[in-house]
Amino acid sequence: MTFMSADTTPRTGTRNRFRAWLLDGLSETVARHPGPHAKLAPEHRGHKWWRVMCLTGVDYFSTLGYQPGIAALAAGLLSPLATVVLIALTLLGALPVYRRVAKESPYGAGSISMLERLLHWWSGKLFVLVLLGFAATDFMITMTLSAADAAAHVVENPFAPHWLEGENTWITLFLLAALAAVFLKGFKEAIGVAVVLVATYLTLNVVVLSTAAWEVISKPHQIGDWTDAMTAEHSSPFAMIGVALLVFPKLALGMSGFETGVAVMPQVRGDDTDTHANPAGRIRDTRKLLTTAAVIMSCFLMLSSLATTILIPQDEFKAGGQANGRALAYLAHEHLGEIFGTIYDVSTIAILWFAGASALAGLLNLVPRYLPRYGMAPEWARAVRPLVLVFMGIGVAITLWFNANVDAQSGAYATGVLVLMLSAAFACTAAARKAGQRKATIGFGVITAVLSYTLVDNVVERPDGIRIAALFIFAIMLTSIASRIHRSFELRAADVTFDETAARLIDAAASQGPLQIIAHEPPPKSKIDAEPGKRSLLEYRAKEASQRDETNIPPGRPVLFLEVYLANSSDFRADLVVKGQELHGARLLRVEGPVIGNTIAAVLLELRDRTEEIPHAYFNWTEGHPVSHLLRFLVFGDGEVAPVTREVLRRAEKDPELRPRVITG
Numbered sequence: 125m126t127f128m129s130a131d132t133t134p135r136t137g138t139r140n141r142f143r144a145w146l147l148d149g150l151s152e153t154v155a156r157h158p159g160p161h162a163k164l165a166p167e168h169r170g171h172k173w174w175r176v177m178c179l180t181g182v183d184y185f186s187t188l189g190y191q192p193g194i195a196a197l198a199a200g201l202l203s204p205l206a207t208v209v210l211i212a213l214t215l216l217g218a219l220p221v222y223r224r225v226a227k228e229s230p231y232g233a234g235s236i237s238m239l240e241r242l243l244h245w246w247s248g249k250l251f252v253l254v255l256l257g258f259a260a261t262d263f264m265i266t267m268t269l270s271a272a273d274a275a276a277h278v279v280e281n282p283f284a285p286h287w288l289e290g291e292n293t294w295i296t297l298f299l300l301a302a303l304a305a306v307f308l309k310g311f312k313e314a315i316g317v318a319v320v321l322v323a324t325y326l327t328l329n330v331v332v333l334s335t336a337a338w339e340v341i342s343k344p345h346q347i348g349d350w351t352d353a354m355t356a357e358h359s360s361p362f363a364m365i366g367v368a369l370l371v372f373p374k375l376a377l378g379m380s381g382f383e384t385g386v387a388v389m390p391q392v393r394g395d396d397t398d399t400h401a402n403p404a405g406r407i408r409d410t411r412k413l414l415t416t417a418a419v420i421m422s423c424f425l426m427l428s429s430l431a432t433t434i435l436i437p438q439d440e441f442k443a444g445g446q447a448n449g450r451a452l453a454y455l456a457h458e459h460l461g462e463i464f465g466t467i468y469d470v471s472t473i474a475i476l477w478f479a480g481a482s483a484l485a486g487l488l489n490l491v492p493r494y495l496p497r498y499g500m501a502p503e504w505a506r507a508v509r510p511l512v513l514v515f516m517g518i519g520v521a522i523t524l525w526f527n528a529n530v531d532a533q534s535g536a537y538a539t540g541v542l543v544l545m546l547s548a549a550f551a552c553t554a555a556a557r558k559a560g561q562r563k564a565t566i567g568f569g570v571i572t573a574v575l576s577y578t579l580v581d582n583v584v585e586r587p588d589g590i591r592i593a594a595l596f597i598f599a600i601m602l603t604s605i606a607s608r609i610h611r612s613f614e615l616r617a618a619d620v621t622f623d624e625t626a627a628r629l630i631d632a633a634a635s636q637g638p639l640q641i642i643a644h645e646p647p648p649k650s651k652i653d654a655e656p657g658k659r660s661l662l663e664y665r666a667k668e669a670s671q672r673d674e675t676n677i678p679p680g681r682p683v684l685f686l687e688v689y690l691a692n693s694s695d696f697r698a699d700l701v702v703k704g705q706e707l708h709g710a711r712l713l714r715v716e717g718p719v720i721g722n723t724i725a726a727v728l729l730e731l732r733d734r735t736e737e738i739p740h741a742y743f744n745w746t747e748g749h750p751v752s753h754l755l756r757f758l759v760f761g762d763g764e765v766a767p768v769t770r771e772v773l774r775r776a777e778k779d780p781e782l783r784p785r786v787i788t789g
Contacts, residue, residue: 170393171315173409177417178322179315179482180388183266184381184417185322186479188329188424189472190273190530191378192432192451196441197531198374201354205368207429210375211422213578217571218545219418222382224552224568226410230403232390232489234383235548242554246694249498253604255547256494257597259383262540263487265592266380267480268519269537271299272528274476276449277469282462296528297520303480304516307488308509314481315391325475328468329424332456336431339459350434373581376538378425383544385414387486428452435459449530487515495604498696522592535586539593542579549575608696613768615776616719617726619699622734626704629711630731633682639731639739640678642671643724643765646687646714664710674789675742682711686741688723689716690762700726721768728769728784729776740785741769 170176192203199206229237236255243251275295279288288295340346358364392413395405432451440447440454447454453472457465488508526532549572556564583590622630633639644667668683677683691698695718702715717723724741731739743766754763770786777783 170406171391173392173413174416175315175319176388176391177385177413178318179391179485180381180385180413181322181417182318182475182478183270183384183482184421185326185424186270186472186475187377187380187421188325188428188452189277189476190269190449190451190534191375191425192428193441193447193449194377194531194534195375195429196432196436196438196447196451199368199371200438201350201357201433202364202368202371203433204426204429205364206372206375207378207425209368209372210378211425213372213574214379214418214422217549217574218379218382219414221545221549221552221568221571222386222414223411224555224564225386225548226389226414227407228551228555229386230389230407230410232387233493234386234490235544235551236490236494238551238555239547242551245692249694250601252494252498253600254597255544256490257600258540258543258547258593259490260487260540260596260600261536261589261593262380262383262544263483264515264518264522264596265533265537265540266483267300267303267515268296268522268526268528269530269533270476270479270483271296271303271519272523272526272533273449273530274299274473275528276530277453277473277476280446280450280453281466281469282457283466293523293528296523299477300480300516300519300523303477303484304512306481307484307512314485318478318482321471321475321478325471326420326424328456328471329428329452331464332452332460332468333424333427333431335459336435336455337427340431340434346434370581373542373578374538374585376542376578376582377534378421379545380537380541381417381421382414383541383548384482384486385417386410387489431455443531484512484515487511495607498604498608498694532588535582535589536592537589538582538586539579539589542575542582543593546572546575546579611696612719613771613775614722615726615729615772616697616722617700617717618697620702620726620730621700622702622730623704625706626702626713629684629704629706629713630734633684633711634735634737636682637678638737639735640681640683641686641713641728641731641739641741642668642683643741643743643769644685644687644712646689664708668710671742671744671789674744675787677740677742685710685712686724686727687712687714688720689714690720691716691718693718693762702727702730719768720762721765722772724765724769725772725776725784728773732782732784738782738784740787743769743786743788745788 195203195207225235225238229235231237236252236259239255240248240252242248272292275292278284278295279290279292354364358367389406389410392406392409394403394407394409398405428451432447432455435458436447436451436454439445441451442448450472453465453469456468460468488511491511522533549568553565553568553572556568630639644664664685667685671677671683672679698718700715700717700723702713705712705714713727715723715727717726728739728741745766746764750764752763766786766788773783773786
């Protein structure tokens with residue numbers, strides 16, 4: 125006899141073909157969800173670290189398109205000095221932190237997974253949701269801000285058609301739509317595209333900065349003019365340093381890309397001798413990736429800050445100025461001509477647009493890894509294409525809200541970047557403390573304190589960033605809780621297996637007809653394989669007698685007691701291992717699961733399939749108010765077990781004739 129759902133009609137037609145295309149990859153597990161940052165198949169050897177660096181580099185290096193302008197607006201003539209502080213924090217703070225993250229979390233989950241391990245039960249889940257809110261802020265604003273800056277480069281180009289003037293919002297929306305189209309089609313060649321874009325963009329920046337350096341060297345009075353202007357504005361070198369320390373948090377965008385750098389770790393090839401338990405080669409090469417990217421970016425940040433501050437009038441950086449959001453492009457047009465400047469603009473537009481691809485890939489790596497596993501997103505959230513459409517819808521809303529303004533979005537971007545970096549620093553501090561590494565604990569603690577100051581200063585100066593992040597967090601919390609409640613009656617068992625003793629007891633009982641299962645409250649204990657409490661044969665006999673009397677169990681038929689031990693009730697799905705035991709003459713099936721009713725339902729269905737007979741399960745009603753039982757079920761995993769078990773079975777098996785029987789007395 126074969127058991128299956130009664131709904132087996134083949135799906136045909138355009139609607140179903142579209143749905144199949146949209147949900148392609150849904151059957152993948154969390155560890156193998158599709159996307160550019162997914163865990164690779166065993167036959168895929170990955171890529172060399174420098175190629176993967178270009179994938180994260182489209183996010184990291186693309187900030188050169190707008191970072192010098194933001195630095196000039198924030199620090200004015202002290203922009204180079206503030207950039208020195210930023211570089212020091214990058215090389216002495218962010219880099220050591222993420223080198224540690226690469227070691228502690230080598231499978232692309234980043235610092236969020238490190239913090240998830242620190243907290244248990246619902247506190248860990250809620251904390252991860254908050255961090256995901258900030259990650260969403262970081263990655264979503266990366267997409268919209270980069271696309272908006274690319275649009276600014278399009279409009280400001282002298283060869284751009286006049287009808288594009290003032291159409292930044294529509295250009296940004298078009299770029300976001302093109303980005304969505306790439307992901308809806310597929311993202312297999314992302315690294316190859318990223319290598320070309322990064323190599324071209326950095327080469328053109330070398331040309332621009334070399335030309336700027338020659339311009340400064342050939343006209344050394346410009347350096348004097350700059351230093352004289354600084355001296356006139358600030359009374360002493362100490363005052364200059366103080367101002368630079370105060371304003372450098374506004375330059376935090378120059379540190380974006382580190383979280384993406386560890387998210388792409390599964391793409392790094394590593395050594396042939398790497399194992400899942402010890403991916404030493406991958407960790408080593410990811411550290412090379414992070415270090416090389418940080419050093420390259422630090423050099424470009426310093427040179428670009430000097431060149432733009434010395435050669436560009438300060439008024440041009442302000443809103444409406446020709447260097448606003450495009451300082452290096454201004455130098456390219458000014459000193460290398462309109463043709464080269466246009467080539468530079470095209471390269472900048474391309475890498476800024478593709479920076480959104482890196483950010484979107486980061487979201488597609490994080491969301492399927494956490495939310496569906498928590499039961500806090502629908503099953504379709506495991507598939508790439510529906511998520512792409514959701515994220516693009518959010519990106520459109522953000523673009524319209526900010527009217528595609530780069531400066532207006534920078535606060536929210538910096539907030540997301542700094543929160544993720546702060547969480548990574550704190551996670552490294554906790555990991556070092558747990559490992560007994562005193563010096564590392566102090567070092568990471570100092571970095572955590574500096575990043576805390578940077579974050580607080582940024583939030584005070586630009587509170588819109590924390591408001592945007594709060595909206596993301598609220599939306600994630602609301603939808604996650606709603607999804608968890610909506611999915612609470614799902615089967616929620618990834619796999620059900622029986623140990624040798626359980627299989628023997630089941631087969632022996634099944635030889636005499638359909639199984640008779642008595643749901644029995646287990647004795648209190650910490651682990652399923654621990655010694656049971658002192659329950660006598662009389663207690664089990666009394667339970668069996670009362671159930672036979674109240675629910676009319678057929679006389680002479682053997683019964684099996686099913687005892688469920690609650691595990692972490694905040695977990696949504698778990699593998700179930702049913703263990704058999706004969707205790708005081710009673711035959712027990714014992715299993716550990718996150719929710720009692722759902723666990724019993726999963727075991728009953730597996731018993732049905734194993735014995736090819738419909739099992740009968742017998743319950744007692746639980747005393748108490750139904751509302752309190754509902755809350756206990758949602759939060760603690762117990763509550764009123766019988767109706768929950770019946771409802772889970774009803775939803776899992778559509779055919780009433782094939783459904784295990786739930787009998788309550």
